Amino acid sequence: MNILVVGAGGAIGRAVTDAFCQRYSSAVVYAVSRRAYTGAKPKQVVPVQLDTGNEQAIHDWLSACKAEGTAFTHVVCTTGVLHDSNVVPEKRLEDVSASAMQHYFTVNTLVPALWVKLLVNHLVQGPSSLTVLSARVGSISDNQLGGWYGYRTSKAALNMFVKTAAVEYARRAKHTSLICYHPGTVDSALSKPFQRNVKPEKLFTPAYTASQLLQIIEHSNPTESPYFIDWAGKSISW
Ligand SMILES: NC(=O)c1ccc[n+]([C@@H]2O[C@H](COP(=O)([O-])OP(=O)(O)OC[C@H]3O[C@@H](n4cnc5c(N)ncnc54)[C@H](OP(=O)(O)O)[C@@H]3O)[C@@H](O)[C@H]2O)c1
Incomplete structure (x- = not known):
């Protein structure tokens, strides 16, 4: 079994990589990140350093995988940004700027969208899943x-x-469940500045949300795809 984690350098990305390794000890887990991989490296992890937002680079890497006979059973794309040197979440309309909006859309929408686009021909013809890290907000x-x-x-x-891709996946990759996953509030660099009002029992470890996600993936059914679902397995209204 081949598994792909995109954005494997983040807190949830590393935890999802670890969780897949523990759950499927004979699987190969491709850990794709813009950075050199710093997570635990059991033999089954294949670190891949790649510009995850570069369509040509993604295409070339997936083509090389295909040439070696590699198709993926499970994919999780964790890419996302809430704050970085380019953006701070806006409190009021006056804070909105075109450049910040562009950055949010590039990282949160376009990067995962490119992977959903390009992966349609790289999934196994059997029970499989493609998850993107979304958010209840x-x-x-x-x-x-x-x-x-x-x-x-x-x-x-x-x-x-x-949701739009799911219509096409139902024809072209009909065994694959598409999942938009809300991980809860997870202790990571992304949530750090916003944790003050979160009750301790509602601040999850990356390992906890990763193990919840694996259960959701295992119970997913392509006939019910796409899912917008939280860490507890509860559907979220679109
Ligand atoms: N933490 C939470 O409370 C929470 C709540 C709801 C939703 N989420 C979602 O969960 C996902 C993972 O978040 P996290 O908590 O693990 O945060 P994190 O540790 O900051 O990880 C962020 C991820 O996004 C990627 N990324 C960041 N900036 C990027 C850029 N400019 N171009 C391409 N990739 C970029 C990183 O990939 P590299 O490996 O390439 O560096 C990394 O995997 C995000 O989509 C986030 O929106 C998190």
């Missing part, structure tokens, strides 16, 4: 608080991309 129908314009809208756009 990307739900259009469940938005009471406002704010975080760029993050919310880029995750909502990611959800719509996956």
Whole structure:
């Protein structure tokens, strides 16, 4: 079995890589990241350093995998940004800027969208899954608080991309479940500045949310795809 984790350098990416290794000891786990891989490296992990947002680079790497006979059973794309040197989540309309919106959409929507696009011909013809890390705040129908314009809208756009792709996957990769996963609030660099009001029991470890995701993947069914689902296995309204 071949498994692919994109964004394997992040907190959830590393934990998902570890969880797959523990769950499927004979699987090969490709850990793709822009950075050199620093997670635990059991023999079954193949670190791949790649510009995860470069369509040509993704295409070339997937083609090389195919030439070696590698097709993927499970894929998880964890790519996402809430704050970095380019962006801070907006509190009010006056904080919104075109450049920040572009950055949010590039990382949160376009990078995973490229992988969903290119992977359609690289999945096994049998029970399989493709998960993107979304967020509950990307739900259009469940938005009471406002704010975080760029993050919310880029995750909502990611959800719509996956929902649209699911129509085509149902024909072209009909054994693959597409999953938009909300991991809960997870202790990572991404959530660090926003953890103050989170109750300790609601701040999950990356390992916990990764193991919840693996259970969801194992119970997924392509006839119910696409899923927008949280760490507890509860559906989220789009
Ligand atoms: N932590 C939470 O509480 C929480 C809650 C809801 C949703 N999420 C979602 O979960 C996912 C993982 O988050 P995390 O908590 O593990 O955060 P993290 O440790 O900061 O990881 C962020 C990930 O995004 C990738 N990334 C960041 N900037 C990028 C860029 N400019 N171009 C390409 N890739 C970039 C990184 O990939 P590399 O390996 O290439 O560096 C890394 O895998 C994100 O999509 C986030 O929105 C997290």
